[in-house]
Amino acid sequence: MSAFLTRATRYAISRTRLGEAASKIGDFCHHFYYSFSERTPEKDKQRLKFYLFKYHHIIEKGLALPKPNLCFGQPKIINLIEKSESYVKKYGHDKIIDSIKKTIIEYLAFHEKQGATLPEKFERKLLDFSAQANSNCIGGLRPVVKSEMNNLTPQEFNDFVRCRYSVRNFSNEPVDENLIFTAIETATYAPSVCNRQSWHVHYYSEKNTIRNILYHQNGNAGFADTIDKLLIITGDTRAFTENESNQIFVDGGLFSMNLILALHSAGLGSCALNTSYSYLKEHSVKKIARIPNSERLIMMLAVGHTKQNFDVAASPRKPKYDFFTTHNY
Structure with missing residues (x-):
């Protein structure tokens, strides 16, 4: 019997590892198919x-340096202008072109x-384009x-963050969707790689739809029916190049935390629900939730009003010296 269990255990482990390997291959193929090429981004x-957005921000960053190099970035600027002209020709004038x-x-x-002289041909191209x-x-x-950055003291911000909890016990009061829309707008000020802002928010308010989506998420048992609104935060793979497959989750996570804090500031409760799926299951959930296949799931976010009195998980935190290392050399 013990030998059988050992074989069964080994088989289960083998299947798990094969499944994880298959998901990683799926991740790779997805990124390879949807990411943009630096050479041919016009797909x-x-x-x-x-x-x-990427190459525009490169120029902005160059200008924001303490001492920008004179005549910096000429090949990149020429390329940016040519790609901008191609964009206008194909898709019309857009706000990004104005920026x-x-x-x-x-x-x-x-x-x-600075009294610097740009190459004549280069300067003419810039003048014509702008x-x-x-x-x-x-x-x-x-x-x-x-002074405009000093709108909260460290203690005030500390208090604000520490009274943000993952809520699993919402009231019956419906959430005004305008509060959510305002919080989403606030969240867009999260940093993102080269200001590409790959995030997307999918909003659900119909109870049956929320129930169907949450059926495929295993962290909402016991409180799913109290959730008034559901958000799914995703990232668009088309925002990234071949070496940036992890960046979609970094940017999406930064945006999600901003959104959670913005909802908290509006007096709303929220609970982050993980989307740690296999690649195939993620594909199925996106189909149910009507999410384009070019996007990757970052997290689901349950939203509702809190009760006047309610309990939350105490969630003790590690002391900082458990995860903080000083390098003084």
């Missing part, structure tokens, strides 16, 4: 738009202020006064 509108033009104008202004720019758009640099 579709979204890939090209993410490409423009790029404004950044090009600031690039020109920086060199004029003509008729919309000065009211966001792009280039934004001046910041330090």
Whole structure:
């Protein structure tokens, strides 16, 4: 009997490892198929738009350095302009084009202020492209006064974060969807690689739909029926290149935490629900939730009003020295 159990255990482990390997292959194939190529990003509108965000932000970052190199980034800027013109030709004028033009104008202004001479042909290309720019758009640099960042003391922020809990006991009060929409807008100020903002939020308010989706998530037992709204945060693989397969989860996680805190600031409770699926199961859940296949699931987020009094898991935290190392050399 013990020998049989050993064989059965080994077989189960083997199947688990094979299943995990198959999922990793699925992850690789998904990223390989949907990610954009640096050489040919024009495969579709979204890939090209993410490409423009990436290279536009490279110029912005260059201008924001303490001492930008004179005439920096010329090949990248020429390429950005050519890809922008291709975008306009295929898909029409968009806000991203206005932002790029404004950044090009600031690039020109920086060199004029420095008394630097740009190559004539290069400068002409920049001037022609940035003509008729919309000065009211966001792009280039934004001046910041330090005092505007001092809107919370460390203790106030500490108190705010420490009273944020994962709620599994919501009230019957319906959530005004405008509170959620405002929180989503606030969350967009999370950092993302080269400002590509690959995240997407799928919003569900119909009870049967929420129930059907949560049936395939194993962390909501006992409180699923109290959830008033459900959000699924995803990342769009088309925002990334071949070496950035993990970045979709980093950016999506940063956005999700911002969203959780924004909901908390609105007086709402939330609970992050993991989407740690095999690749095939993730595909099935996306189909049920009507999520495009180019996206990857980051997490589900249960949302509702809290009761006046309720219990939460105490969730003790590790002391910081368990996960903090000083390197003084």
